[in-house]
């Protein structure tokens with residue numbers, strides 16, 4: 001398709017309008033998304049992808065704003081992808097935040113996009129991953145992803161990041177939510193934001209104790225940092241830690257983190273493809289319909305039926321392979 005080709009060229013040249021259009025395409029059209037990402041994939045893998053996750057209200061957006069400003073001062077180009085309906089990047093927050101974000105949104109070196117649940121066939125996580133790829137291929141040095149660490153899909157998105165920063169406000173509610181959402185396991189760097197609050201030190205100690213308990217071996221040791229995002233305090237220290245983590249990843253010649261991310265993606269893609277093809281063939285042959293009839297008559301239950309179908313199909317595949 002010639003239009004896809006020119007879109008790809010635009011993205012590769014870092015053209016803002018092409019990037020925006022490409023993300024809209026991957027949000028709305030699953031088939032076209034695959035085509036686009038296939039063409040861009042060889043150009044990805046250069047950006048440092050940083051996931052910023054944590055409960056709503058912890059200060060993720062504020063912190064991202066400060067990180068972005070500092071990275072711009074250092075001449076880095078960046079992309080920000082927010083998967084949070086209340087994010088000021090999506091215009092969802094109060095006016096104060098929106099105004100502060102404005103110097104970023106008019107900056108040519110920054111591309112900000114918020115992802116919405118609507119218009120996303122194949123899921124928000126899939127669309128977000130593709131948006132990150134587009135920004136990566138467009139040559140952005142750093143990509144920041146903001147997700148609310150509350151549900152499984154958000155944790156899933158965070159897993160695509162090379163460096164995961166978990167942001168918490170110093171209160172028990174946030175700590176409990178972090179544990180429940182599985183954030184303790186995925187964080188590389190933990191930020192206790194709102195350090196201007198008096199229980200910040202207690203929160204740091206609590207998180208450090210939890211990390212100590214789950215510490216697993218000699219690799220990267222998660223680190224806890226206090227910040228006051230509103231005043232920009234602690235941001236430089238956080239950026240140093242992020243850089244340190246990046247260096248740690250670069251030094252790992254076995255690329256274990258990257259391999260894990262790619263393997264997870266590949267398995268996911270195989271699952272999707274297998275299920276699609278499998279069901280399509282069952283529908284075409286009328287097999288699906290005949291089983292529905294049997295279940296309807298209570299001759300068999302859906303679970304036993306599914307088990308039988310899968311083993312039947314596997315046998316067929318094996319005999320085809322021989």
Ligand SMILES: Nc1nc2c(ncn2[C@@H]2O[C@H](COP(=O)(O)OP(=O)(O)O)[C@@H](O)[C@H]2O)c(=O)[nH]1
Nearest residue numbers: 056057058059060061062194195227228229230
């Ligand atoms: N006291 C205090 N408030 C902060 C700090 N950082 C952010 N906030 C405020 O916390 C609220 C939530 O911030 P936001 O960045 O939108 O949080 P998010 O939901 O995690 O993205 C906003 O009212 C911020 O102004 C901080 O360091 N101290």
Ligand SMILES: [Mg+2]
Nearest residue numbers: 060061084087
């Ligand atoms: Mg936010």
